[in-house]
Amino acid sequence: MAAMPNVEARGQATFDCASEAAMAAETKASRATSTVRLIGLTKTFSPNIVALKGVDLDIPGGEFFTLLGPSGCGKTTLLRMIAGLEHATGGEIEIGGRAVTHIPAHKRNVNTVFQSYALFPHLSVRDNIGFGLRMCGVKKPDIQKRVIETAKFIKISELLDRKIDQLSGGQKQRIALARALINEPDVLLLDEPLSALDAGLRGELQIELLRIQRRLGMTFIFVTHDQQEAMVMSDRIAVLSDGHIQQVGGPKQLYERPDNLFVAHFMGHSNLFPIQKHDANGVYTELGRIVGRFESGTHMLIRPETVTLTPGQSEGDNHLSASVVERIYRGSVAEYRLNCGATELVAKCNNCGQDMFEVGDTVTVVVETDGLVTLNE
Amino acid sequence: MKNTGFYLSLRIFWYLVVIFLYLPLFVVVLFSFNEANTAARFTHFSLKWYGQLFSDDTVLGAFKNSLILAITSSAISTVMGTMLGYGMYTHRRRRLGWLVWLIYLPIVMPDIVYGISEMSFFTSIYNMLGILRPGLGTMIIAHVSFQIPFVALLVYSRLVGLDAKLFDACHDLYANGIQRARFFILPILQPAIIAGFFLAFTLSIDDFVISFFTSGPESTTLPIYIWSAIKKGITPEVNAIATVLIGAVLAVAMITMAFQYVRSASTTSRA
Numbered sequence: 001m002a003a004m005p006n007v008e009a010r011g012q013a014t015f016d017c018a019s020e021a022a023m024a025a026e027t028k029a030s031r032a033t034s035t036v037r038l039i040g041l042t043k044t045f046s047p048n049i050v051a052l053k054g055v056d057l058d059i060p061g062g063e064f065f066t067l068l069g070p071s072g073c074g075k076t077t078l079l080r081m082i083a084g085l086e087h088a089t090g091g092e093i094e095i096g097g098r099a100v101t102h103i104p105a106h107k108r109n110v111n112t113v114f115q116s117y118a119l120f121p122h123l124s125v126r127d128n129i130g131f132g133l134r135m136c137g138v139k140k141p142d143i144q145k146r147v148i149e150t151a152k153f154i155k156i157s158e159l160l161d162r163k164i165d166q167l168s169g170g171q172k173q174r175i176a177l178a179r180a181l182i183n184e185p186d187v188l189l190l191d192e193p194l195s196a197l198d199a200g201l202r203g204e205l206q207i208e209l210l211r212i213q214r215r216l217g218m219t220f221i222f223v224t225h226d227q228q229e230a231m232v233m234s235d236r237i238a239v240l241s242d243g244h245i246q247q248v249g250g251p252k253q254l255y256e257r258p259d260n261l262f263v264a265h266f267m268g269h270s271n272l273f274p275i276q277k278h279d280a281n282g283v284y285t286e287l288g289r290i291v292g293r294f295e296s297g298t299h300m301l302i303r304p305e306t307v308t309l310t311p312g313q314s315e316g317d318n319h320l321s322a323s324v325v326e327r328i329y330r331g332s333v334a335e336y337r338l339n340c341g342a343t344e345l346v347a348k349c350n351n352c353g354q355d356m357f358e359v360g361d362t363v364t365v366v367v368e369t370d371g372l373v374t375l376n377e
Numbered sequence: 378m379k380n381t382g383f384y385l386s387l388r389i390f391w392y393l394v395v396i397f398l399y400l401p402l403f404v405v406v407l408f409s410f411n412e413a414n415t416a417a418r419f420t421h422f423s424l425k426w427y428g429q430l431f432s433d434d435t436v437l438g439a440f441k442n443s444l445i446l447a448i449t450s451s452a453i454s455t456v457m458g459t460m461l462g463y464g465m466y467t468h469r470r471r472r473l474g475w476l477v478w479l480i481y482l483p484i485v486m487p488d489i490v491y492g493i494s495e496m497s498f499f500t501s502i503y504n505m506l507g508i509l510r511p512g513l514g515t516m517i518i519a520h521v522s523f524q525i526p527f528v529a530l531l532v533y534s535r536l537v538g539l540d541a542k543l544f545d546a547c548h549d550l551y552a553n554g555i556q557r558a559r560f561f562i563l564p565i566l567q568p569a570i571i572a573g574f575f576l577a578f579t580l581s582i583d584d585f586v587i588s589f590f591t592s593g594p595e596s597t598t599l600p601i602y603i604w605s606a607i608k609k610g611i612t613p614e615v616n617a618i619a620t621v622l623i624g625a626v627l628a629v630a631m632i633t634m635a636f637q638y639v640r641s642a643s644t645t646s647r648a
Contacts, residue, residue: 118542
């Protein structure tokens with residue numbers, strides 16, 4: 001255990017903390033430096049399969065950071081490399097300023113919540129949660145006390161004496177979280193931990209995970225393919241595709257100011273139109289002429305909720321005449337597919353009392369230039 | 378209603394299976410308690426054949442040899458088979474088809490072929506080097522080699538059925554190699570290892586063919602003794618030996634089941 005004196009020492013230090021608040025405050029203070037830096041990280045599985053092609057990332061301590069991308073983009077591989085479960089082919093990994101690239105998983109103070117939960121079937125819930133401390137040589141009474149504290153914190157006290165096969169998916173998820181958090185890792189890694197749960201429970205656990213992260217002030221690195229989930233939870237998101245980072249930024253930045261087509265598509269429904277001509281007063285697209293000052297780019301992005309629909313035809317800059325092709329009612333919003341100029345446009349309108357348009361209606365699409373972004377392929 | 382005949386014939390078939398399976402066992406047990414020296418009719422209840430059995434040094438010697446052989450070979454093959462099963466699991470991604478074939482071949486190989494080849498192998502080694510004289514030692518080697526694949530198969534299938542992420546979780550939760558073996562792999566394999574031991578034990582205790590070809594003059598086991606005894610006709614003494622064997626096998630099965638039951642009950646209560 002000589003390789004991890006910090007775990008032992010911190011274990012003794014926090015062990016006496018009676019209240020959760022004190023525990024949270026203490027961990028927050030000790031976690032100021034647990035940043036994660038990835039420098040030119042590459043991973044090659046065989047000569048032909050390159051999972052990561054040089055990833056650079058700086059994740060400040062205490063951030064809820066999400067790796068977002070479609071399946072096969074390398075996000076899980078990246079997470080496993082931070083955990084030490086996968087060796088880096090090239091590049092460096094630093095955690096809390098310490099180079100850990102060649103340190104095996106069991107000597108890194110980093111814990112993972114797995115997608116399949118990976119709870120030990122031969123152990124009770126109590127022994128599952130205490131497993132990490134036991135491996136570190138923490139004394140039994142101390143383990144017991146901390147298991148009880150952690151269970152209280154995660155609200156699973158009543159499950160401690162159950163067997164693993166007597167638990168529901170949501171309960172298993174909480175136990176997997178408790179099993180990782182009890183070790184007070186520098187960084188908590190979460191590999192699509194909510195993807196096996198039903199929608200309602202999933203939303204609940206998203207908020208709860210976020211609260212836990214805020215209270216502990218711990219660095220969380222979360223992997224998901226669900227852009228909604230990523231936007232709800234993250235301080236910052238890295239969008240990955242094909243072993244590359246496409247863009248890093250806050251949810252708002254990624255949604256409203258995507259750097260490229262991939263990010264624009266992945267972050268939500270996008271109306272994207274190739275720019276045919278660009279001059280000082282505006283751009284020409286299939287929609288027609290749009291007046292305004294835009295940065296140069298190959299495509300124009302119009303998010304469906306940034307346009308306004310008015311009945312009938314009206315004249316003016318950026319007023320486009322269109323007809324309704326399809327209407328999808330979604331409760332809080334109505335989504336319209338419109339025929340506009342030579343192409344199609346999707347618009348989303350808030351439903352707050354006003355009448356909806358019918359299929360075949362002629363409408364005017366008012367495009368606000370604030371909501372427009374030009375981007376490159 | 379047209380299926381009645383079909384179901385009736387199934388039922389009759391089932392009764393026939395039960396009769397041919399268990400009636401002979403019942404007859405053997407019954408006549409081991411027969412006073413008369415004949416299987417023609419049951420005269421009086423008597424334990425005299427058992428008395429004769431347990432005072433016969435040849436029988437006792439054979440019984441002792443059988444136990445030594447079964448316990449030693451099962452213990453060795455359980456350890457080696459477990460290691461083999463684990464190795465097959467950890468290297469399952471590599472192309473090891475031919476190796477797996479080598480391991481499984483003894484399971485399908487006819488015992489007689491295996492027994493004869495082991496015999497000539499041991500004899501030539503003994504003639505050349507003066508070691509491996511046919512006896513308990515060679516029998517243990519032969520038994521271990523045919524038991525290993527069964528144990529390895531049990532261990533391997535247990536491991537394949539596990540979530541591979543459990544190994545990652547162990548590593549992630551600070552367990553080094555020794556701790557992983559002690560706190561994860563061995564406890565999780567325990568049912569497979571125990572089942573493997575008892576399977577190896579029963580394979581060994583009733584093996585005749587391989588034992589016969591690899592044994593020496595002083596290493597007669599119970600099956601070999603029975604075989605030589607019935608050449609003089611089936612005596613009540615042979616029935617008594619068979620009854621003892623039936624009792625022993627039932628006892629082993631019951632111990633295994635009791636052990637599993639206690640284990641599954643203790644996981645819930647252990648805090």
